[in-house]
Amino acid sequence: MTGEDERLRRWRMVLGGGAADGTGRALTGGDAAVDGALAALYDGSGGDPDGRGRQDRSAGLGGSAPSVARWLGDIRAYFPSSVVRVLQRDAIDRLGLSTLLLEPETLEAVEADVHLVGTLLSLHKAMPETTRETARAVVRKVVDDLEKRLATRTRATLTGALDRGARTSRPRHRDIDWDRTIRANLGNYLPEYRTVVPERLIGHGRAARGVGKEVVLCVDQSGSMAASVVYASVFGAVLASTRSVATRLVVFDTAVVDLTDRIDDPVDVLFGTRLGGGTDINRALAYCQSRITRPADTVVVLISDLHEGGIRDEMLRRVAAMKAAGVQFVALLALSDEGAPAYDREHAAALAALGAPAFACTPDLFPEVMAAALEKRPIPVPEPA
Numbered sequence: 001m002t003g004e005d006e007r008l009r010r011w012r013m014v015l016g017g018g019a020a021d022g023t024g025r026a027l028t029g030g031d032a033a034v035d036g037a038l039a040a041l042y043d044g045s046g047g048d049p050d051g052r053g054r055q056d057r058s059a060g061l062g063g064s065a066p067s068v069a070r071w072l073g074d075i076r077a078y079f080p081s082s083v084v085r086v087l088q089r090d091a092i093d094r095l096g097l098s099t100l101l102l103e104p105e106t107l108e109a110v111e112a113d114v115h116l117v118g119t120l121l122s123l124h125k126a127m128p129e130t131t132r133e134t135a136r137a138v139v140r141k142v143v144d145d146l147e148k149r150l151a152t153r154t155r156a157t158l159t160g161a162l163d164r165g166a167r168t169s170r171p172r173h174r175d176i177d178w179d180r181t182i183r184a185n186l187g188n189y190l191p192e193y194r195t196v197v198p199e200r201l202i203g204h205g206r207a208a209r210g211v212g213k214e215v216v217l218c219v220d221q222s223g224s225m226a227a228s229v230v231y232a233s234v235f236g237a238v239l240a241s242t243r244s245v246a247t248r249l250v251v252f253d254t255a256v257v258d259l260t261d262r263i264d265d266p267v268d269v270l271f272g273t274r275l276g277g278g279t280d281i282n283r284a285l286a287y288c289q290s291r292i293t294r295p296a297d298t299v300v301v302l303i304s305d306l307h308e309g310g311i312r313d314e315m316l317r318r319v320a321a322m323k324a325a326g327v328q329f330v331a332l333l334a335l336s337d338e339g340a341p342a343y344d345r346e347h348a349a350a351l352a353a354l355g356a357p358a359f360a361c362t363p364d365l366f367p368e369v370m371a372a373a374l375e376k377r378p379i380p381v382p383e384p385a
Contacts, residue, residue: 034078040071041091068100072109084111092119102127104134112142114336118226122275136267143266146234146363154238154367161371162212162244176201212244213297213374216288220304221251223276227336228303231363233266235335239370240264248291252284253277254309282310285318296326299373303332306347306358315347320354328373331358335366357381 009031068091075087088111091097100106101119110116120135127135181198188197217239219225219232229251239247240263248260251273262268281304292298300322308315323329331351334341341360348358357379361369365382372379 030078033074037071037074037078041087041094068097069103069105069109072106072111076109076111081111085113085115088113089115098123101135102131104131107131107134107138110138112138114142114146114227114230117142117230117270118275121226121229121270121273122223124271125274136271139270140267142230143234143270146231147237147266150234150363150367151238154235154370155242157367157371158239158242158245158374161374162242213299214246214248214292214294215239215370215374216248216250216291216298216300218284218288218300218302218304219249219251220279220281220284220302221253221273221275221277222279222305222307224305224342225303225334226275227338228332228334229273229275230270231335231366232303233269235363235366236263236269237266245374248288250284250288252280252287254280254283256280256284256287258287278309279304279307280310281306281308282312282315282318285315285322289318289322292322292325292327295322298326299328299330299370301330301332301370301373303335305333305341306331306344306351308344308347312347316350316354319351319356323355328376329356330369330373330379331356332361332369333358334360335363336360337362 071091072088076084079087092101097106098119101110101116101123107120117139120139124132124135181201182196184200185196185198188199189195190197217232217236219229221229232249236247236249239245247263248258249263249269251257251259253274254277257272257274259269259272262272281302285300285302288300292300319329331348333343333348343360351358359381361382365380368380371377
């Protein structure tokens with residue numbers, strides 16, 4: 001193939017065919033199959049339901065679950081996972097595939113990711129029993145993958161923060177941390193005696209052996225927060241397994257549900273949510289405030305886009321009261337990798353004026369945010385994009 005032929009082939013793939021593309025190229029083989037899969041999704045009047053390169057412009061994906069399952073399988077063969085996820089999200093949005101995700105054969109063909117989990121959670125009440133177990137398996141796979149990626153670093157970061165917060169320079173003998181004490185006093189090494197003189201003792205206070213800090217995750221479960229709910233469930237389980245932290249997980253829309261008893265299993269948490277509906281942040285914070293027993297040792301993380309449907313002024317007064325009592329309060333406008341979220345800027349500014357930082361947080365940044373909050377250090381707020 002000449003360079004000119006290759007250039008025309010590429011333009012034909014980009015433009016999608018038809019008289020207006022100006023290339024005069026016909027596609028064959030793998031190119032035709034790829035073009036058919038894309039036409040099924042992006043051609044305004046339909047496309048190739050089977051992903052086999054047939055140009056039946058009146059077909060599209062239609063309402064057939066087997067055709068969609070084939071299409072989902074084909075795009076996984078043609079494109080890398082990152083592109084497959086984009087195509088799946090577009091298919092759900094453009095072609096109304098939400099109802100087709102109720103079919104087990106379709107679910108089994110889908111490339112699972114956080115966005116798909118959000119869709120499944122919004123649909124799971126309507127799922128037939130035959131599909132529910134398949135959906136749960138898909139959610140479990142995504143959650144397990146996220147936990148493998150995030151858990152180790154989160155635990156290490158939080159454990160370090162808790163250890164630093166629990167250290168004391170006047171420990172009792174049984175509380176001395178000898179490794180850190182020796183490292184801190186290496187400058188006092190006496191060669192003639194081959195020993196270190198420990199001028200400064202470092203040890204753990206009693207809190208290190210019991211519950212030292214309390215964390216409350218208060219998560220908005222409105223439809224726009226789906227990805228944040230998924231990540232919050234994973235981090236909730238990680239926090240609950242961390243030494244010296246008592247973790248409470250609360251989700252809300254216009255009602256408030258405490259899922260702390262399920263926190264060890266993020267999948268149980270997710271299937272206990274009800275994505276969609278209104279938002280009453282004030283009511284949720286009232287519940288969280290009523291469960292705080294040691295304000296000076298408590299971190300409250302509100303994960304919400306702050307589109308309040310409840311009583312705004314009362315919500316702000318409640319945050320101010322918690323902060324005045326010693327609670328560390330952080331508002332995350334999103335907990336996801338989705339980029340800049342839509343949020344209520346007026347409410348975010350009002351929280352910031354109270355000394356409660358409000359910003360979007362990626363999953364990779366979340367451990368540092370929690371470590372800073374637990375140590376009562378300035379929160380590492382990312383620069384606006």
